[in-house]
Amino acid sequence: MLTKRIIPCLDIKNGRTVKGVNFVNLRDAGDPVELAKQYAEKGADELVFLDISATQEKRRTMHDMVLKVAAQVNIPFTVGGGISTIADVDDLLHCGADKVSINSSAVKRPELVNELSNKFGSQCVVVAIDAKQVNGQWKVHLAGGSIPTKLDLFDWAKEVETRGAGEILFTSMNNDGTKNGFANEALATLSKTVNIPIIASGGAGTIQHFTDTFKLGKADAALAASVFHFGEIEIKDLKEELKQEGISVRL
Amino acid sequence: MDKENLNTDANSSPLGKLEGANIVIINYGAGNIKSIQFAFKRLGFEALLTNNPDEIKAADKVIFPGVGEASSAMQKLKESGLDYLIPQLKQPVLGICLGMQLMCKSTEEGNTNGLGIFDVAVKRFSNTVKVPQMGWNTINNLESDLFKDIKDNEFMYLVHSFYAEQCKDAIATTTYDVEYASALKKDNFYGVQFHPEKSGEEGEKILKNFLELNTNN
Numbered sequence: 049m050l051t052k053r054i055i056p057c058l059d060i061k062n063g064r065t066v067k068g069v070n071f072v073n074l075r076d077a078g079d080p081v082e083l084a085k086q087y088a089e090k091g092a093d094e095l096v097f098l099d100i101s102a103t104q105e106k107r108r109t110m111h112d113m114v115l116k117v118a119a120q121v122n123i124p125f126t127v128g129g130g131i132s133t134i135a136d137v138d139d140l141l142h143c144g145a146d147k148v149s150i151n152s153s154a155v156k157r158p159e160l161v162n163e164l165s166n167k168f169g170s171q172c173v174v175v176a177i178d179a180k181q182v183n184g185q186w187k188v189h190l191a192g193g194s195i196p197t198k199l200d201l202f203d204w205a206k207e208v209e210t211r212g213a214g215e216i217l218f219t220s221m222n223n224d225g226t227k228n229g230f231a232n233e234a235l236a237t238l239s240k241t242v243n244i245p246i247i248a249s250g251g252a253g254t255i256q257h258f259t260d261t262f263k264l265g266k267a268d269a270a271l272a273a274s275v276f277h278f279g280e281i282e283i284k285d286l287k288e289e290l291k292q293e294g295i296s297v298r299l
Numbered sequence: 300m301d302k303e304n305l306n307t308d309a310n311s312s313p314l315g316k317l318e319g320a321n322i323v324i325i326n327y328g329a330g331n332i333k334s335i336q337f338a339f340k341r342l343g344f345e346a347l348l349t350n351n352p353d354e355i356k357a358a359d360k361v362i363f364p365g366v367g368e369a370s371s372a373m374q375k376l377k378e379s380g381l382d383y384l385i386p387q388l389k390q391p392v393l394g395i396c397l398g399m400q401l402m403c404k405s406t407e408e409g410n411t412n413g414l415g416i417f418d419v420a421v422k423r424f425s426n427t428v429k430v431p432q433m434g435w436n437t438i439n440n441l442e443s444d445l446f447k448d449i450k451d452n453e454f455m456y457l458v459h460s461f462y463a464e465q466c467k468d469a470i471a472t473t474t475y476d477v478e479y480a481s482a483l484k485k486d487n488f489y490g491v492q493f494h495p496e497k498s499g500e501e502g503e504k505i506l507k508n509f510l511e512l513n514t515n516n
Contacts, residue, residue: 050436050475051454088499093435119337124456124497144333146497169367171431171458214431214458243426245433268429298435298454 051298052262052290053093053269054283055247056276058083060099060129063109081116087276088123091283093298095121096149096217096271099129111143118144126174128217132156137164141172149174149217152190155197155204158211165212174247175213177204179234180221186234193221201234202241209242216242217271219249227253227275235265247271255281255289262295320510322346323358325385325398327375332364335395338496342507352384359390360510365397369421369461370409372397386414391512392488399483399490400461408461417483417490419466428476431460436473438481438493443470445482445489447508453501455493457481462492 059066064078128149179201186201220231245268252272275281287297326348339346376382406421435454462479471482483490495502
């Protein structure tokens with residue numbers, strides 16, 4: 049049976065992990081490669097690296113990081129942040145990334161989704177969607193939720209699926225950082241709207257939140273950062289609990 | 300402990316026996332093959348990326364990778380004459396993901412004729428499940444040295460929208476939408492739908508088993 053995936057997300061700036069990490073046995077908490085290896089050993093099913101470097105020049109350091117991760121880590125990983133051209137994707141895949149995630153660049157030029165899936169295959173094209181519920185309407189936002197667009201979350205999800213996206217990474221800006229749980233109602237609607245896998249993101253605080261997002265939100269995977277980085281939730285404990293709840297996981 | 304025993308030990312070590320194994324990854328421009336090369340490196344082997352027929356023919360072990368779309372990948376094989384070369388190879392050949400699908404008779408993806416090594420059709424998952432299947436699923440009914448020391452129900456990483464039907468060449472099955480052949484074998488040809496290079500230590504074990512297969516079997 050296909051299992052639900054648990055995905056730690058690492059924010060990367062200038063080739064280093066940004067948010068503090070609280071692993072006792074890490075020699076260098078800022079080293080994404082070492083952290084990625086640890087997560088692979090702890091039972092993470094996939095990893096996401098999000099590049100938040102401010103300039104194109106600094107992003108070059110991402111290539112070195114991707115090469116090192118690909119060389120040393122034996123589970124799949126996605127790279128996102130500042131990707132806007134076919135050449136960007138070509139470079140990252142050549143360095144060994146399994147998937148890339150695009151966000152604002154797809155909103156600005158939706159044809160990019162078609163171009164990438166035609167050239168590299170849907171399986172490596174993840175479209176990340178940040179959305180916020182305003183007056184009952186889920187609207188797509190850009191730049192980490194700061195710039196609203198007129199796009200409706202569900203219309204946009206349907207459109208990127210039609211254009212060839214292989215997966216959707218949905219972050220609820222209402223839930224992100226709250227540790228109050230994922231946006232399960234929107235997630236469940238999303239799962240009914242499209243027939244590609246959905247990664248739930250934003251709001252993870254407890255193990256129960258993961259159970260809920262798989263059961264109520266119908267998510268195929270759940271992504272979180274701080275609860276894992278600070279050791280608040282151990283992936284092994286999380287998966288054992290999910291299994292107890294009848295959710296199929298890789299243990 | 301005498302010298303002779305030491306030599307025997309050295310010869311029975313898998314790494315000793317395989318030292319200098321000549322591994323080729325067929326590079327025909329289909330997708331991310333770096334991860335496969337890296338996986339062999341983690342096992343201690345250098346694998347050569349090439350589309351040169353002489354280098355491919357001379358290899359001890361051949362990896363036939365592929366991600367992306369079937370008809371365009373098949374077109375690339377034809378342009379380089381690899382569609383003739385691959386079925387004639389005598390050494391162990393391992394097709395991975397789309398590579399495995401192209402070794403089958405035909406695929407519904409782009410209505411493409413494959414290399415016909417495995418007598419089985421490749422079909423698309425129905426829309427009663429999410430397509431592509433993306434993530435970790437189990438492999439069952441394991442029947443080959445390729446799976447030496449691998450437990451039934453072991454998890455492997457899969458990303459695919461099309462699958463090979465259950466058939467006599469199946470050496471592993473997986474269930475998603477239907478029970479399908481997630482690994483195939485015929486003579487010296489092997490194919491796996493999952494990505495051993497991305498399936499943790501157990502996946503790496505399968506790659507190592509492939510390297511240890513008898514060259515003349």
